[in-house]
Amino acid sequence: MRGNVVIAGIGQTAFGKLPGRGTISLNIEACRNALADAGIEKDAVDALLVKPPTSNPQFMYGQTLAEAMGLQPRVGGAWDQGGAANISLIAFAAMAIEHGQCDIALVCYADNPRTGSRHAYEKAWGEDAAYGWFGVPAGYAMLARRHMDEFGTTSDQLGAIAVAIRKHGAANPHAQLRKTLTLEQYRESPWVVDPLRRDDCCLVSDGAAAVVLMSAQRAKSLGVKKPVPILGFGQGHSSWDVAQRADLTRTGAENSGKTALNMAGLRPQDIDMAQIYDCFTITVLMTLEAYGFAPHGQGGPYCAGGRLEIGGELPLNTAGGLLSETGMPGLQLVTEGVRQMRGEATLQVKGAENCVVSNQGGIMHTHSTLVLGQCE
């Protein structure tokens, strides 16, 4: 089914502080913008798939949103996989479209942890709270420490990832944090949970994004201006909690990337650019290793030296990712991939024919991969 389904429209809200806006309102704004971008009437939508808000999960959220949008979709609901769910829902929608279960699908996400509650990101890990084990950054720091001590990965190599992504975000007029970062500034950045510094950690943001999917054939007959073909997708889930994972430096991203690249008929060296889930810098490094861009353990040297910056070998997170554009867990990486494949990105990568996008959740518990192709 490679290329049979396309992303026909993308939409988003402003990112940052959006006080007084609930997630339903934010989702609707992003969906309205995505439908307008695709040139589709709301009533043509027959699938509505939503990742539940991280900071305030609710029962039957997919149906609550469908009601608020006046939709009675053929296919609908929410899927809890943390950040991986965006791409998993896109993949599910693509398969549903391919098999005649629906024709036009909306996939969306909204949350408001910045002006609402950020408790989800700072809470205790069960009975281990007695040992002081709290918060999402500490989980990633635990993976980072093992990687650094086992393979010699350095703080500066993590810093190079932040420097590249912040550079890209600074050029994005819609980014929440438009401030470049030098390696010297990174070294001065305070520890949050050693070995991770403040500048290794993503933003906390309110906002929403949405994408419209349909068959390539349907997009053609409807006259969609710039449909972006989906070339491949895959999933892989580590599942085990950090302490229980047999190898802290390996994750389900390996299976996810392999499945998606196989489906797309591409090898890592064929990939022109990437949008990699950057909740923390170590996540980028480990995902690039898992996808085969660098050998296992060698992600540190790979990420240094400007390789990930515009003009480098593998430009990534060209709108600023979670570190700079918005802390939203992942759908913004898909929309930037779409802008790149349309040739409409602010920091356009010239000649890029494909883009790999990663989404993941928990402490690398879940992973989902998407490969996009250039729009024809």
Next chain:
Amino acid sequence: MTNETLFPAPQVSEVTAPYWRALDEGRLMFQRCTSCEHAWLPPRGECPRCLAREPRWETASGNARLVSWVVYHHGYHDYFARRLPYNVAVVELAEGPRLISNVKAVHDMLCIDMRLKLAIEREAGVALARFAPA
């Protein structure tokens, strides 16, 4: 002074009660499957390898190694905010099971795979399975 009333004491369940009771008596216990001999922590009702029920309890030797550790510089909880910086570690017992713990050592001397020895300590009246360099 740390306010003991703030301590996030474990919400002990029926499944984890024997674990915490044993620690209170000075022993670190883990579970082993009576069907496939797989060993694990934290306590659970079924073996995650073969799905058999009713695992047995065994006492750990206390020998362990340090898998990874972090040092908190941000207080996510009032009880621990006054203790910054403090470490949290992933520790692997010689028998295989892994757990979240703290290592009683200067942070500069910690390194992955170093040998550790169980050093049970009381915190706000709760016995915790901490470790010290062996």
